[in-house]
Amino acid sequence: MNTASWGSAGRFGLARYVMAAALARTADGGAVVAIVLLVTTQGGSGSLAGFLAACITAPHLLGPFVARRIDLADDGRKVIAFACVLYSFALAAAVLSYGHTPAILTGLLLSISGCCGPLLTGGISSRLPTIVGSDQHSQRRAQGWDVATYGIGGTIGPSVVAAVSSWASPGLAAFCLAVAAFCAAWLVMRLPYSAPEHGGDVQNVPSAWSTIALMVKDGPLRRTLYMTMLVAFSMAALPITAVHMTTLIGSPAASAAAMTAAYGIGNLTGSIGVMLRPLRGSPDHLMSVLALCVIAGLFAVMVSPTLLIAIATFWLAGIVNAFFFAATLAARTEYAPAKGRGQVFLWVAAMKITAGSAGTAAAGAMTGWDVRIPLIVGIGLIGCAVALSFVERSMERF
Incomplete structure (x- = not known):
């Protein structure tokens, strides 16, 4: 779609996109919480809850191998819509099967949902x-909306599950998520059609392994990948840190929820900021600069002396993380080869989810020594990534 054609049709397309993405990511963001609550409220063990949660999260790694279907298809919308429908039915079937069939069958159904998960996140992106319009300003403003849908999904999804579970049951909460994913499929098919980039020559569409090889060799895409992963790994420590910081600053344990909520609100605030004032300049350079801002946010959280200051620093950390995420979306859009864009989006999304899960697990282990250690490690990792990015760019100029 060129800039001249960007008008009411483009705005309606963006509105449908935001609704579809928000519904899909709400389903994906709340599913793990729903499954854990389903198991624990019915007397299941913690190990079973962990196993079933892993069944829906671990298969995200397989998403990039499915992503090639988007680049091969004559209509990529159909691939994503099918994934939303399959996610919906598999999740509902898993909930119905729990307690009535062997746990391995429930896990298999959840694994099917997990394989579809990346298509609900990076695939839709x-x-x-x-x-939107092809000019950079329109693209980056729209990326602010995209960041907002991730924030909505990560915040609203677990909140809906918690509310419906307390009012009715975790099973009904999971069914609500399944309905959200199904509705997202309908909205995806209402998005504007775009001709496939392969132009009928599917032989030129790279394979999954060729795509990851390209990302490793291409400087900007390589930096997009490792900086996204390391920032996701480091920021995943914040919810764990919030729980343990209450003891450090002498506040009630329940105040951890206020800090975590402040971080989520900060993400939404940052996405609004990107909408109002889209990022300018090279995404490659922006990622490095904004990663330094993330370091500053983590450091501010680490040295917070009181609850109010801690809440404020969590909010600021959310804002800078949203800006950084917007820069990574811009990098994927501008540096990915047209015939492999879907795969690049899903590779980065899958690696981000994996790094975030690893970051949460690592933070849980490290806070046993000191609450500050996960933050210090995160600051060090991001600092190394920024330094490496500057060195790489300097070498590429010579």
Whole structure:
């Protein structure tokens, strides 16, 4: 879609995109919480809850191997919509099967949902560049909306599950998520159609392994990948840190929820900031600069002396993380090869989710020594990534 065609049709397309993405990511963001609550409220063990939660999260790594279907398809919307429907039915079937069939069958159904998960996140994001105007300003403003849908999904999903579980049951909460994913499929098919980039020559569409090889060799894409992963790993420590910081600053344990909520609100605030004032300049350079801002946010959290200051620093950390995420979306859009854009989006999304899960597990282990250690490690890792990015760019100029 060129700039001249960007008008009411483009705005309606973006509105449908935001609704579809928010619903899909709400389903993906709340599913793990729903499954854990389903198991624990019915007397299941913690190990079983962990196993079933892993069944829906671990298969995200397989998403990039499915992503090639988006780049091969004559209509990528159909691939994403099918994934939303399959996610919906598999999740509902898993809930119905729990307690009535062997746990391994429930795990298998959840694994099917998990394989679809990346298509509900990075897969939908790959549609955005074809919906809005082709000029950089329109693209980056739209990326602010995309960041907001991730924030909504990560915040609203678990909140809906908690509310419906307390009012009715975790099973009904999971069914609500399944309905959200199904509705997202309908909205995805209402997005504007865009012709496939392969132009009928599917032989030129790179394979999954060729795509990851390209990302490793291409400087900007390589930096997008490792900086996204390391920031996700480091920021995943914040919810764990919030729980343990209450003791450090002498506040009630329940105040951890206020800090975590402040971080989520900060993400939404940052996404609004990107909408109002889209990022300018090279995404490659922006990622390095904004990663330094993330370091500052983590350091501010680490040295917070009181509850109010801690809440404020969590909010600021959320803001800078949203800006950094917007820069990574811009990098994926501008540096990915047209014939492999879907795969690049899903590779980065899958690696980000994996790094975030690893960061949460690592933070849980490290806080046993000191609450500050996960933050210090995160600051060190991001600092190394920023330094490496500057060195790489300097070497590429010579």
